[in-house]
Amino acid sequence: MSDVPVISVRGEAVLEVEPEIARLSVHVQSQEDDRRGALDRLAERNDRCLELVRSYGDAVERLETGGLSITPLLRHRRREGEVRAYQGTVWIKLVIRDFAVLGELVARLGDLERTYVHGPDWDLRRDSEVYARAARQAAQEAVARARSYADALGARLTGLLELSDEGLGRADAGGPVPVRLAAAYGAPESAGEPEPIDLEPARQTVRAAVEARFTATAPDLDA
Missing domain, CATH: 3.30.70.2970 (Protein of unknown function (DUF541), domain 2)
Structure with a gap:
């Protein structure tokens, strides 16, 4: 087995966006x-x-x-x-x-x-670009975190061994309670048009997380 140093990190991204x-x-x-x-x-x-x-x-x-x-x-x-x-x-x-x-x-x-x-x-739509954006940001954060660890040890990253997706999806938005309306039981429609109901869209939270393992140069522990 190689004695090349390995840095293992986790990258995460959390986005809050308007619903689609x-x-x-x-x-x-x-x-x-x-x-x-x-x-x-x-x-x-x-x-x-x-x-x-x-x-x-x-x-x-x-x-x-x-x-x-x-x-x-x-x-x-x-x-x-x-x-x-x-x-x-x-x-x-x-x-x-x-x-x-x-x-x-x-x-x-x-x-x-x-x-x-x-x-x-x-x-959000199933094919929303928000999911891809969250995944990219999670991977970028993993690289940045691994590079930070390497710098702290006087080393530098040399390669990627593994990148795995922990999961990508929506978190509970915790938005407003859905509106429930019912017309009067068995009654005819009211005269004229009803007033529109003011509805505020609930922002959606999208999370993405990855685990990554990088190879690095030997650390300079005497620095």
């Missing part, structure tokens, strides 16, 4: 005495919700239907009994890129009949 997207989860519901009525009413409300979302054009980056269910509601919950009603639910997932319209969209969705809104959940 906001996620909304929207549940549209219906409840009628018969199954077909619940389906028809659900389809109407789902179409109304999708039409509203699509009216915002490119401000909405993604619009997906996450699921649909029609559930019989029994008269007696703890034992098998007659069906008293049918409840329909459509789950819609939204990704918003333009925060300028977000407060208005959330308010208008929450104003729809039997429509429930959860969000926004602030986020």
